Amino acid sequence: MVDIAIMGYGVVGSGVAEIITTHTQSLKKRAKEEINIKYILDIRDFPGNPLEDKFTKNFSDILNDDDVKVVVEVMGGLNPAYDYVKQCLEKGKSVVTSNKELVATKGAQLLQIARDKNVNFLFEASVGGGIPIIRPMSQCLAANDVIEIEGILNGTTNFILTKMIRDNMSFEDALSLAQSLGYAEKDPTADVEGYDALRKICILASLAYGKHVYPDGIHTEGISKITLDDVSYAEAWGGVIKLIGSVKKLDDGRLDIFVAPMILSKHNQLASVDDVFNGIMVKGDSTGDVVFYGKGAGKMPTASAVVADVIDCIKHFKARKYLYWADGDNSEYILPYGESVCAMYVRVKYADGVDIHSVVDDIFGGAQFINKQNPVENEAAFITNKMTVDHFHSLAEMLECNDVKIESQIRMGEE
Numbered sequence: 209m210v211d212i213a214i215m216g217y218g219v220v221g222s223g224v225a226e227i228i229t230t231h232t233q234s235l236k237k238r239a240k241e242e243i244n245i246k247y248i249l250d251i252r253d254f255p256g257n258p259l260e261d262k263f264t265k266n267f268s269d270i271l272n273d274d275d276v277k278v279v280v281e282v283m284g285g286l287n288p289a290y291d292y293v294k295q296c297l298e299k300g301k302s303v304v305t306s307n308k309e310l311v312a313t314k315g316a317q318l319l320q321i322a323r324d325k326n327v328n329f330l331f332e333a334s335v336g337g338g339i340p341i342i343r344p345m346s347q348c349l350a351a352n353d354v355i356e357i358e359g360i361l362n363g364t365t366n367f368i369l370t371k372m373i374r375d376n377m378s379f380e381d382a383l384s385l386a387q388s389l390g391y392a393e394k395d396p397t398a399d400v401e402g403y404d405a406l407r408k409i410c411i412l413a414s415l416a417y418g419k420h421v422y423p424d425g426i427h428t429e430g431i432s433k434i435t436l437d438d439v440s441y442a443e444a445w446g447g448v449i450k451l452i453g454s455v456k457k458l459d460d461g462r463l464d465i466f467v468a469p470m471i472l473s474k475h476n477q478l479a480s481v482d483d484v485f486n487g488i489m490v491k492g493d494s495t496g497d498v499v500f501y502g503k504g505a506g507k508m509p510t511a512s513a514v515v516a517d518v519i520d521c522i523k524h525f526k527a528r529k530y531l532y533w534a535d536g537d538n539s540e541y542i543l544p545y546g547e548s549v550c551a552m553y554v555r556v557k558y559a560d561g562v563d564i565h566s567v568v569d570d571i572f573g574g575a576q577f578i579n580k581q582n583p584v585e586n587e588a589a590f591i592t593n594k595m596t597v598d599h600f601h602s603l604a605e606m607l608e609c610n611d612v613k614i615e616s617q618i619r620m621g622e623e
């Protein structure tokens with residue numbers, strides 16, 4: 209029998225406890241050991257809970273119990289999660305986490321401690337909820353050089369955008385629904401403004417390129433400025449708006465990495481990834497495109513990935529799993545966002561008397577206007593040629609000197 213502890217009894221923690229207590233026999237077969245939850249750490253009380261006798265408010269109960277070999281951290285946030293996880297690893301306990309913020313900001317340090325102590329630090333559930341992605345990338349795709357990763361990495365925003373696109377639902381109503389379904393972070397700003405997707409693309413980039421990619425300073429846009437007008441212009445063009453985390457290795461070795469809403473052609477493999485589902489496309493030099501698809505948020509999908517990592521820890525007490533990336537410095541390998549190249553969708557309002565087609569043509573030569581049913585007076589939308597983001601901004605400034613106001617601008621995906 210192996211004793212484990214769960215730190216945090218929220219949505220994911222309670223799901224982990226549920227899987228372990230309801231699948232006892234099948235987990236025993238797979239882990240070759242019975243998994244026993246010895247402690248659950250939470251500051252709250254859970255009177256009447258069937259696991260009531262396991263609860264503790266004292267982290268040192270877990271830290272100082274040498275029988276506890278695997279600790280599950282599902283508290284979320286950096287503090288006190290980082291301190292607790294670090295101490296557990298230093299004490300020689302393996303740690304499993306679903307905490308994206310922890311892995312994205314402290315992954316290199318924690319992986320180094322795990323390596324030094326010959327224990328495991330596993331985090332399959334930190335990206336893509338129930339979708340296997342960390343293990344396939346570090347093992348099955350290990351013979352590839354990863355050229356590019358593009359993903360819908362946040363279930364909450366994908367759910368919101370889907371409701372806006374399909375049901376014309378307002379942003380606020382769709383967010384409330386996502387929260388009530390347990391998809392959103394405690395503070396949904398992290399979902400809506402793209403920080404959650406940023407942490408996930410940083411984890412995948414670190415894994416793919418072997419150097420820690422820190423979230424700080426990486427261009428991040430969320431979906432809070434997306435309107436139903438943009439949704440309908442995208443539809444008229446033949447596309448959909450998705451929040452995308454993207455990283456591409458350039459010929460000079462630098463990484464073009466960002467999170468932003470993008471208009472994807474309906475032919476793009478990610479365009480039909482809807483609701484709370486995530487989709488992650490990994491382009492390897494040998495494999496070409498490999499696409500991972502599944503539920504990216506929610507109690508049971510995420511908990512299942514956590515429990516799978518617990519099993520892996522138990523099976524690898526003696527032979528540590530190889531999962532590692534080195535520390536690094538973003539300034540040495542991240543492309544400044546202004547140098548990133550893309551075509552841009554632009555929606556404008558203009559004053560009476562402005563000949564918008566000729567103004568746009570003069571400034572953005574070759575832009576393609578989008579015609580939609582029920583055109584709005586003094587409003588137009590167009591798609592630019594590909595250019596650097598910095599060049600786009602300088603042309604956008606010139607446009608605004610012509611009695612034209614830019615209402616929105618959204619990156620176009622690759623065809």
Ligand code: HSE
Nearest residue numbers: 362363364392393505
């Ligand atoms: N809030 C996250 C999401 C949870 O919506 O994707 C899973 O990481």
